[in-house]
Amino acid sequence: MAVAERFGTRWPPSRFFVAVLLVLLTDGGAAWKRAEGLSMGINYGQIADNLPSPARVSYLVRSMQVSKVKLYDADPYVLSAFVDTDVEFVVGIGNENVSAMVEPAAARAWVERHVQPYLPGTRITCITVGNEVLKGNDSALKASLLPAMQSVYQALTAVGLQGRVNVTTAHSLDIMGSTYPPSAGAFGPDAVPYLQPLLAFLSAARSPFLINCYPYFAYKADPGNVPLEYVLFQPDAAGVTDASTGLRYDNMLYAQVDSVYAAIQKLGHTDVDVKVSETGWPSRGDPDEAGATPEYARTYIGNLLQRIEMGQGTPMRPSAPVDVYVFALFNENLKPGPASERNYGLLYPDGTPVYDVGLRGYLPPMDYSQGTREGVRFFVFISLVAIVSITLSLS
Numbered sequence: 145m146a147v148a149e150r151f152g153t154r155w156p157p158s159r160f161f162v163a164v165l166l167v168l169l170t171d172g173g174a175a176w177k178r179a180e181g182l183s184m185g186i187n188y189g190q191i192a193d194n195l196p197s198p199a200r201v202s203y204l205v206r207s208m209q210v211s212k213v214k215l216y217d218a219d220p221y222v223l224s225a226f227v228d229t230d231v232e233f234v235v236g237i238g239n240e241n242v243s244a245m246v247e248p249a250a251a252r253a254w255v256e257r258h259v260q261p262y263l264p265g266t267r268i269t270c271i272t273v274g275n276e277v278l279k280g281n282d283s284a285l286k287a288s289l290l291p292a293m294q295s296v297y298q299a300l301t302a303v304g305l306q307g308r309v310n311v312t313t314a315h316s317l318d319i320m321g322s323t324y325p326p327s328a329g330a331f332g333p334d335a336v337p338y339l340q341p342l343l344a345f346l347s348a349a350r351s352p353f354l355i356n357c358y359p360y361f362a363y364k365a366d367p368g369n370v371p372l373e374y375v376l377f378q379p380d381a382a383g384v385t386d387a388s389t390g391l392r393y394d395n396m397l398y399a400q401v402d403s404v405y406a407a408i409q410k411l412g413h414t415d416v417d418v419k420v421s422e423t424g425w426p427s428r429g430d431p432d433e434a435g436a437t438p439e440y441a442r443t444y445i446g447n448l449l450q451r452i453e454m455g456q457g458t459p460m461r462p463s464a465p466v467d468v469y470v471f472a473l474f475n476e477n478l479k480p481g482p483a484s485e486r487n488y489g490l491l492y493p494d495g496t497p498v499y500d501v502g503l504r505g506y507l508p509p510m511d512y513s514q515g516t517r518e519g520v521r522f523f524v525f526i527s528l529v530a531i532v533s534i535t536l537s538l539s
């Protein structure tokens with residue numbers, strides 16, 4: 145009788161064997177490392193109490209061929225788990241820490257603690273100072289946004305990292321006063337006084353303008369009138385033509401991005417790149433949240449990935465591939481708000497896909513990687529289990 149069969153009768157886990165085999169075969173995850181990953185970014189949010197450890201997520205993300213990850217903080221466990229990988233990182237300073245960063249010494253300390261030690265091993269390429277600050281009502285916070293960005297930039301300069309790490313902030317599309325048609329895009333009057341000097345900074349620092357764009361919100365707000373095909377990138381979308389430019393839009397995301405380009409241009413800048421720091425579609429929602437279904441989420445993300453693979457630009461910037469960070473890697477069970485908020489993930493916390501867009505990753509069963517103590521324990525555990533099982537099955 146083969147050893148495996150003996151195991152099978154005594155000890156249920158043939159899955160266990162598969163796991164061990166995978167561990168041995170993966171050889172540090174190298175097997176998954178293709179020469180070139182998908183140039184898709186993903187937001188790795190962690191507002192949850194059931195997510196796998198960063199060491200395991202590092203394997204998962206690389207096995208999915210995701211080449212760029214955006215964090216909302218600068219979690220040292222995450223940054224260390226990606227050392228010596230090709231994955232690029234956007235790290236964040238939370239809104240609660242923005243005002244403190246105005247103080248140059250605080251910004252310097254933050255950069256020295258959260259960025260400098262990880263370079264060049266972990267490829268941090270951008271820092272976002274705050275998230276959607278200008279959407280909120282906190283005028284003291286809004287006023288501190290640009291000074292904080294400037295202090296962070298000066299701190300990078302002081303340690304020779306300016307130009308190697310960009311400094312920016314991510315905006316909500318709510319800062320727009322008008323988005324339609326795209327050529328008429330304009331920032332809201334409340335936001336302009338903040339954005340005018342902020343754009344001058346981005347232009348001088350050669351850093352991108354980040355915008356969080358959710359065509360889903362437009363659909364949810366008015367499902368009777370917003371064409372589903374248009375928000376879902378479907379080939380049969382009638383689309384819209386911008387009468388003043390003659391440019392045709394077959395999807396809402398590109399129209400939103402171009403409206404931001406138009407708004408930036410109205411404030412005098414043509415040299416600032418716009419990147420989509422978040423976009424996504426929830427796979428579940430409350431009964432009153434139209435369109436939050438796995439089918440629509442799969443269609444949105446699947447079609448978006450195809451566009452990313454094609455390296456498409458928007459009608460206004462056809463030669464510049466749209467740079468997109470999908471929201472989000474995991475469903476996050478502790479996010480407040482409507483049910484949709486907890487269901488933007490491509491993956492469940494166990495690493496399995498919420499819907500199939502061909503992005504399958506491998507989440508290792510336990511922390512055997514990174515030479516962590518857990519890893520050592522896992523190997524000791526495997527060895528003991530193997531010895532005990534063999535002994536039992538032979539007796």
Ligand SMILES: *[C@@H]1O[C@H](CO)[C@@H](O)[C@H](O)[C@H]1NC(C)=O
Nearest residue numbers: 238240241242244245250254
């Ligand atoms: C950020 O803010 C939190 C909450 O106020 C605080 O505990 C933490 O020390 C701050 N971090 C930095 C780097 O200033």
Ligand SMILES: *[C@@H]1O[C@H](CO)[C@@H](O)[C@H](O)[C@H]1NC(C)=O
Nearest residue numbers: 277278279280281282283318
């Ligand atoms: C901001 O203030 C307005 C009225 O001043 C209020 O209606 C709105 O809910 C506030 N928004 C937030 C995010 O607090």
Ligand SMILES: *[C@@H]1O[C@H](CO)[C@@H](O)[C@H](O)[C@H]1NC(C)=O
Nearest residue numbers: 269308309310350351352417
């Ligand atoms: C910084 O942003 C600019 C403008 O988008 C971009 O060209 C450059 O590659 C970015 N730098 C890094 C290090 O990612």
